[in-house]
Amino acid sequence: MKDKAVYVRSTGASPYKFNEEHPFSPLRAELAETLLEASGALPSESVLEADTALDQELELIHRSEYIKAVRGLSLPVPPASAAGLARRFGLDSEDTPYFVGMHDAAAAIAGGSIAAAEAVMSGRARHAFHMSGGLHHAFPGHGSGFCVYNDAAIAIASVRQKHGARVLYIDTDVHHGDGVQYAFYEDPDVFTYSIHETGKYLFPGTGFTHEKGIDKGFGACxxxxxxxxxxDESWLECFTETVTRVARAFKPDLILSQHGCDAHAYDPLSHVHCSMRIYLEMPRLIRQLAHELCGGRWVALGGGGYDQWRVVPRAWSLVWLVMSDHPLAARLQEPQGRLSPLPQAWLDRWQPQAPATLPRHWLDDTSAWAPMPRRSEITVQNRQAWELASQDF
Ligand SMILES: [Zn+2]
Structure with a gap:
């Protein structure tokens, strides 16, 4: 098999939208997909349409009473008990409010992530990308942080059940991947790795270095x-030093990564100040580790990312360019390729609707950015954190 990659589309995911004001919008995936199309990087033979997840698949992670409540709260006329149900199951908050069609849309997202994992485990493809996935905050019995069903955890559980494979989960969203971590906290065969802005300042307030798993799962987190x-420099140091050690120590059969792109300086919901450079380097390293350690078996999902115009389309497209070995991914690595322009057709199509000027290039020109005043202090603090995090590996 060539180094084939499949692009998984979960058509039923597009109604996953809380309300008009909510930052988590399905437009994000459309913007990214159209950028890939305009770049000539998404041949139709790479696309796989996924089925929606079955209840028994959702139940690999979620409690049946929660699934039942999500169904009830998805109706155009919710049941009389809706207010109580929503409160009990974490679906009454401003972050994660229930909406019409919620169950079907969230189950479609879970189906896409299962299909991506299955495409790789069955040998149909070496890599797979499901951009609409990555809802890493959902818990077995409640929704949280814009997430209703935890498609990442469901896909991992499905791989465990069908193939018995050891899975390394790599979460690069700026928020801690709490839902996935706790789903496998006792499991020695699923390693959950997460790099994120410290929970001291950011939702969900967890993900400290002392969280390492419990019982048999101790050491697999x-x-x-x-x-x-x-x-960028310090983020890449933290990521490279830790993920490489963890991956080599754990020796996975499959890597499943979550690509929330909210660590970018433009993101309105976090304080990390990275550029598009990390969104090129990060998938490159993950891909390299997959080839080194597990026959190239790599599944990538989307995730957070709330500058939907300037950041998400580029970041998610880069995952696919790297995964599909597109020549542009190599060109962006070269000094003269750094200012490769975005396709004009894409800019012309979307600029009229965008509230901000769209970037002209794939990568950011950070020479125009003011360095952070506390850069050296932050670098030292981050170095202490990664040394502590990786001391066992
Ligand atoms: Zn996030």
Whole structure:
């Protein structure tokens, strides 16, 4: 098999939208997908349409009473008990309010992540990308942080059940991947790794270095909390030093990664100050580790990312360019390729609707950015964190 990659589309995911004001919008995936199309990087033979997840698949992670409540709260006319149900199951908050069609949309997202994992485990493809997935905050019995069903955890549980494979989960969203971590906290065969802005300042307030798993799962969990205002150099040092050690120590059969792109300086919901550079380097390293350690078996999901115009389309497209070995991914690595322009057709299509000027290039010109005043102090603090996080590996 060539180094084939599949792009998984979960059509039923597009109604996953809380309300007009909510930052988690399905437009994000559309913007990214159209950027790939305009770049000539998404041939139709790479696309796989996924089925929606079955209840028995959702139940690999979620409690049946929760699934039943999500169904009830998805109706155009919710049951009389809706207010109580929503409160009990974490679906009454401003972050994660229930909406019409919620169950079907969230189950479609879970189906996409299962299909991506299955494409890789069955040998149909070496890599798979499901951009609409990565809802890493959902718990077995309650929704949280914009997440209703935890498609990442469901896909991992499905791989465990069908193939018995050891899975390394790599979460690069700026928020701690709490839902996935706790789903496998006692499991020695699922390693959960998360690099994120420290929970001291950011939702969900967990993901400290001392969280390492419990019982048989102790040692199969690694958290790398970074400081607010962390920039590219220090972020990449933290990521490279830790994820490489963890992956080599754990020796996975499959890597499943979550690509929330909210650690970018433009993101409105966090304080980390990275550029598009990390969103090129990070998938490159994950891909390299997958080839070194597990026959290239790599599944990537989307996740957070709330500058939907300037950041998300580029960041998620980069995951796919790296995964599919597109020549542009190599060109962006070269000094003269750093200012490769975005396709004009994409800019022309979306600029009229965008509230901000769209970037012209794939990568950011950080020479125009003011360095963070506490850069050296932050670098030292981050170094202490990654040394502590990786001391066992
Ligand atoms: Zn996030």
């Amino acid at each position: 690694c958290n790398v909390p970074v400081q607010p205002y962390t920039e």
